[in-house]
Amino acid sequence: MKIAVCIKQVPDSDKVTIDRTTNRLNRAGVPAIVNPFDENALEMALKLKDANPGTTVTVVTMGPPPAAEVIKTAVAHGADGGVLICGREFGGADTWATGYTIALAIRKLQEDGGPFDLVLFGKQATDGDTAQVGPGIANNLGLPCLTYAKSCEVAGGDAFRVVRMTEDGTEEWEVQRPCALTVVKEAGELRIASLRGKMKAKSYQPPVWGVEELQPNPDFIGLKGSPTRVSKVFAPPVKSNREKFSGTPAEQAAALVERLAARQLV
Amino acid sequence: MNEIWVFAEQRDGKLESVALELLSKGRELAAKSGYRLAAVLLSENGEALAPELFAYGAQKVYRLDDPRFAYYQNDWWSEAFVSLVREKGPEIVLVGATTVGRSLAPTAASILHCGLTADCTRLDFDPETKLLLQTRPAFGGNIMATIVCADTRPQMATVRPNVFKKEPLPGAPSGGELVNVPVDLSGVPCRMKRLKVVKEGGxxxxxxxxxxxxxxxxxxxxxxxxxxxxxxxxxxxxxxxxxxxxxxxxxxxxxxxxxxxxxxxxxxxxxxxxxxxxxxxxxxxxxxxxxxxxxxxxxxxxxxxxxxxxxxxxxxxxxxxxxxxxxxxxx
Structure with a gap:
């Protein structure tokens, strides 16, 4: 079986701060990590690899040259290899252009090495939180897509049995092979990198593909290929009537319940 | 006439609250833009749901009725939804950011090659540029960004449940225009099927x-x-x-x-x-x-x-x- 996992390098959101004069991210000094949900997707792929000998796991990412690090990280944890999509032309891509571009790379991987049985994504990335790129890539590849998958097993020759999370429980689905899944945290924490994996990752250099290799429609990539535009960025409105109560617990509680009653919340 | 659409998500024959919240917000956008407010309902035997959509301000309900719409299945629903968008050409499409909406909206936007903004917390209409102003938190809510889609249509946005207030039209229900849309999904393969539903916890x-x-x-x-x-x-x-x-x-x-x-x-x-x-x-x-x-x-x-x-x-x-x-x- 052949599995592709799309991963993204994101700033560690626990350590991010904002420059309040420019409303831009202070990127300097903020560690870059693999998007946490993409780690869960990678773990799902590695579980399938454990259960199905001969399976290969290929990671795909798009970003500036340092994003090669997330591929090396994935290799350390057990992925077989990966590819970095990189080039100035891809900069400023929104979710539509990103979905188009990454799908091109997956197609090229398939031309070179045969079709993927499964393409996995984290349910969303913690920097944008859109949850749009996975379904977008799936559509570009013509694959059926299930979102919020927590487990995936091979069911017979041509199908997967997938459990997905919903608002109030789970659903079990059967989906034809090949297919695409977006993966939730419940799929499991990424296993620890083995010593052998770390050694392999140390010397591994992923191929880097740009417009030369992918031959995209220039109108569909980067800022130019992005239907959405950011027209304004501003600080979130500060709640003006914030109140901090003082006094005994009973006094504070009474004050709170009075306010909540005025807002018809109790 | 230009239209604003709200995806009227239903599950087990019951409308999701977020659809009614979006209609309530949609009325405000309709008033500012002069566009008509319409709901799009994919369901099996969902005729009873139309009056509720009218009661929350839909002037028109596109109803697609088919056994294949008994529960959400991405292939069929996105195909039917996209076909209708292509045929009618709405200016704006609003979708609740539920596990269903967050499958349908990105699939549809990818097919339609249009912009989609996730999890908007504010929506406004700029009468000068005729653009939908879609505001959402970014970077974990540390900043707010207003997004516009100048060149592609429809302008699509998702909104989480409870962000907008659900308000029925004042006064007696007046009804609206019900459009029964024929469903043609011949040739659309069924590549996935739901086997089991488990409700968890209380x-x-x-x-x-x-x-x-x-x-x-x-x-x-x-x-x-x-x-x-x-x-x-x-x-x-x-x-x-x-x-x-x-x-x-x-x-x-x-x-x-x-x-x-x-x-x-x-x-x-x-x-x-x-x-x-x-x-x-x-x-x-x-x-x-x-x-x-x-x-x-x-x-x-x-x-x-x-x-x-x-x-x-x-x-x-x-x-x-x-x-x-x-x-x-x-x-």
Whole structure:
């Protein structure tokens, strides 16, 4: 079986701060990590690899040259290899252009090495939180897509049995092979990198593909290929009537319940 | 005439609340733009749902009725939805950011090659440029970004449940135009099928749609102290949430986790008990309407986003709130 996992390098959101004069991210000094949900997707792929000998796991990412690090990280944890999509032309891509571009790379991987049985994504990335790129890539590849998958097993020759999370429980689905899944945290924490994996990752250099290799429609990539535009960025409105109560617990509680009653919340 | 569409999501023949919230907001956008407000209903035997959509302001309901729309299946639904968009050409399409909407909207936008903005917390119409102004939090809510789609149509946006208020039209229901749309899905393969549905936990875990949530954090000190959170949740009719720290420590099931790696919620009332307010938690709850924080540390970051802060020992404050709510009800 052949599995592709799309991963993204994101700033560690626990350590991010904002420059309040420019409303831009202070990127300097903020560690870059693999998007946490993409780690869960990678773990799902590695579980399938454990259960199905001969399976290969290929990671795909798009970003500036340092994003090669997330591929090396994935290799350390057990992925077989990966590819970095990189080039100035891809900069400023929104979710539509990103979905188009990454799908091109997956197609090229398939031309070179045969079709993927499964393409996995984290349910969303913690920097944008859109949850749009996975379904977008799936559509570009013509694959059926299930979102919020927590487990995936091979069911017979041509199908997967997938459990997905919903608002109030789970659903079990059967989906034809090949297919695409977006993966939730419940799929499991990424296993620890083995010593052998770390050694392999140390010397591994992923191929880097740009417009030369992918031959995209220039109108569909980067800022130019992005239907959405950011027209304004501003600080979130500060709640003006914030109140901090003082006094005994009973006094504070009474004050709170009075306010909540005025807002018809109790 | 130009139209604003609301995806009227139904499950088991019942409309999702977020669809009615979007219609309520859609009326405002319709008034500003002069566009007509329409709901798009994919269902099996869903005729009974149209009057409810009219009651919330839909001037028109496109109804697609087919056994294949009994439950959400991405291939069929996105194909039918996209065909209708192509045929009618709406200016704006609004979709609830549920597990269904977050499958349908990105698939449809990808096919239609149009812009899609996720999880908007504010929507406005600029009469000058005729653009939908889609505002959403970015980078964990640290900044707000207004997004526009100048060149592609429709302008698509998703909105989470509870962000907008659900308001029926005032006065007697007046009805509207019901358009029965023929469904042709011949040649669209069925590549996936649902085998089983399992509802988990009680009502207290559906955080996405809860009107009120009481969440516990590490400040509780021990897993047993979640009983305080549950008691307060019970008197407030709230669901129970939790911080990542308590879930990681195994104090409570991950289903309850609020935050960037858990669930993003926006209830009318959010009560944070013993939660200090790490960015990743704030990202998951700070668009809640009214936020109450209870913490022993007066400098905890949670107080920066809280409408009401209570400083002190949660072991005393929480029971005091429970008592005060009960006393008020009894009075």
């Amino acid at each position: 009502d207290d875990v559906n955080l996405a749609e809860a009107k009120a949530i009481v969440s516990g954090g590490r400040g509780l000190g021990s897993p047993e102290k979640f009983s305080l959170v549950r008691e307060l949740a019970s008197v407030l009719g709230a669901a129970v949430g939790a911080s990542r720290a308590t879930v990681d420590a195994g104090w409570i099931s991950p289903l309850h986790q609020v935050g960037q790696t858990g669930k993003t919620v926006c209830p009318k009332l959010y009560v944070a008990v013993g939660i200090s307010g790490a960015i990743q938690h704030l990202a998951g709850m700070q668009s809640s309407d009214t936020i109450v924080a209870i913490n022993s540390d007066p400098n905890a970051p949670i107080f920066d986003v809280a409408d009401y802060g209570l400083v002190g020992d949660l072991n005393e404050i929480v029971p005091a709130i429970v008592a005060a709510v009960k006393a008020r009800r009894g009075a």
